[in-house]
Amino acid sequence: MSENLKYSASERIAALLDDSSFVEIGAYVTARNTDFNLKEFDTPKDGVLTGYGVIDGKLVYVYSQDATVLGGSIGEMHAKKIANLYNLAMKCGAPVIGLVDCAGLRLQEATDALTAFGRIFRKMTQASGVIPQITAIFGTCGGGTAMIPSLTDFTFMTSQNSKLFVNSPNALDGNYEGKVDTSAASYISENTGLVDAVCETEAELLSEIRALVSMLPSNNEDIAMTDCGDELNRTIPGIESMDMDGILTNIADDLKFVEVKKAYAKDVKIGFMRLAGATVGCVANAEKTLSSAGLTKAAKFVTFCDAFSIPVVTFVDVKNFAATMEEEKTISGAAAALSFAYANATVETVTVITGEAYGSAYISMNSKSLGADMVYAWPSAKIGMMESKMAARIMYPADIAAADDKLAKEKEIAAKIDELQSSALAAAKRGYVDDIIEPDATRKRVIAALEMLATKQEEGPAKKHASL
Numbered sequence: 001m002s003e004n005l006k007y008s009a010s011e012r013i014a015a016l017l018d019d020s021s022f023v024e025i026g027a028y029v030t031a032r033n034t035d036f037n038l039k040e041f042d043t044p045k046d047g048v049l050t051g052y053g054v055i056d057g058k059l060v061y062v063y064s065q066d067a068t069v070l071g072g073s074i075g076e077m078h079a080k081k082i083a084n085l086y087n088l089a090m091k092c093g094a095p096v097i098g099l100v101d102c103a104g105l106r107l108q109e110a111t112d113a114l115t116a117f118g119r120i121f122r123k124m125t126q127a128s129g130v131i132p133q134i135t136a137i138f139g140t141c142g143g144g145t146a147m148i149p150s151l152t153d154f155t156f157m158t159s160q161n162s163k164l165f166v167n168s169p170n171a172l173d174g175n176y177e178g179k180v181d182t183s184a185a186s187y188i189s190e191n192t193g194l195v196d197a198v199c200e201t202e203a204e205l206l207s208e209i210r211a212l213v214s215m216l217p218s219n220n221e222d223i224a225m226t227d228c229g230d231e232l233n234r235t236i237p238g239i240e241s242m243d244m245d246g247i248l249t250n251i252a253d254d255l256k257f258v259e260v261k262k263a264y265a266k267d268v269k270i271g272f273m274r275l276a277g278a279t280v281g282c283v284a285n286a287e288k289t290l291s292s293a294g295l296t297k298a299a300k301f302v303t304f305c306d307a308f309s310i311p312v313v314t315f316v317d318v319k320n321f322a323a324t325m326e327e328e329k330t331i332s333g334a335a336a337a338l339s340f341a342y343a344n345a346t347v348e349t350v351t352v353i354t355g356e357a358y359g360s361a362y363i364s365m366n367s368k369s370l371g372a373d374m375v376y377a378w379p380s381a382k383i384g385m386m387e388s389k390m391a392a393r394i395m396y397p398a399d400i401a402a403a404d405d406k407l408a409k410e411k412e413i414a415a416k417i418d419e420l421q422s423s424a425l426a427a428a429k430r431g432y433v434d435d436i437i438e439p440d441a442t443r444k445r446v447i448a449a450l451e452m453l454a455t456k457q458e459e460g461p462a463k464k465h466a467s468l
């Protein structure tokens with residue numbers, strides 16, 4: 001296969017799946033509608049290849065839209081093929097991967113095509129939380145088609161050829177594509193949280209999907225597990241001086257952390273790693289302040305992990321929520337969404353406090369009170385309502401004001417607050433931290449906790465579903 005920048009629909013499937021593993025379904029389906037002289041057009045496969053194959057031996061279902069057939073637009077039979085694929089995938093418990101290159105609604109089929117959109121959306125909704133759904137955008141994904149990546153669990157785009165939009169840039173008041181290309185992969189990945197990775201080439205994108213599929217369970221009753229070639233009791237000297245990227249990478253089996261939504265809400269990192277061969281979801285503070293976007297990003301990720309029985313490990317180093325006029329519009333709801341996701345989760349959860357853990361921002365990051373099964377803290381961790389010097393100013397303003405050396409007095413009071421209320425030891429004495437661990441032992445302690453929790457069973461009160 002050539003390394004051209006834009007593959008054909010069939011070439012994409014061949015590059016995605018294990019060699020010669022694709023089996024096509026519905027190869028002879030063509031358009032049925034005859035309005036607007038559609039019968040004069042040849043519509044082989046009605047513009048979409050559907051079928052199944054394997055990735056590293058794991059069964060997956062795939063559809064790949066063919067832009068050379070009426071622009072890859074979605075009509076009645078096109079949608080019927082995709083819906084039938086979903087039916088099979090849910091029966092057999094295997095992921096669906098959509099390779100999208102689509103002009104949108106097929107105008108020649110009018111309400112037949114409009115109804116077809118609804119059928120696809122319904123199938124995707126039914127499959128949510130049952131099987132993983134992945135979308136890769138190679139060309140246009142516009143109008144109603146833009147709902148497809150929004151309904152899937154993971155979305156990938158290419159940097160040059162992919163376009164994702166409900167309304168084109170030129171249709172937005174005061175804008176045009178040359179000013180701000182709101183459909184471009186860079187804009188979408190940085191501003192919407194819909195895209196998990198932007199790749200330079202289609203080959204790179206398809207390779208990224210293969211890597212992700214290997215990490216994920218096939219369905220909500222499967223366990224993502226593989227043999228572990230890494231040392232389970234491996235220590236990590238110097239981890240306490242690493243940034244969060246270094247911490248996550250070094251804790252993971254074979255030093256491999258797969259981050260998703262990296263370009264969006266950079267105050268929070270989310271992604272997957274293997275620990276003792278088992279896939280684990282990770283949420284981590286990359287900055288001291290939590291934004292609305294970061295909270296929402298983390299909440300959706302925790303919900304996904306819980307749906308597919310993927311344990312969640314949370315690494316905490318946070319001071320507060322973002323405090324701006326714009327953030328104030330959404331921060332409360334976003335913090336509630338993350339708190340809800342953690343509190344509602346029944347999967348195994350472990351929290352490691354690596355630095356600071358202050359106020360409601362810490363509570364939202366899966367504190368003991370929110371339901372974390374195990375909470376560990378490094379010896380230098382600070383856990384409390386706020387930074388001790390700020391607490392000193394609020395609690396003892398008169399004492400500080402009366403002192404000859406106000407700064408020294410403030411430091412003295414702050415040190416006492418740290419000792420009595422904000423240290424890892426103080427939290428452990430109250431049962432809010434299960435153990436204080438040496439930083440270099442973090443990997444083996446987290447693995448041990450997850451192995452202990454492997455038989456966890458938890459059910460909440462009977463209800464149809466939550467109302468949040």
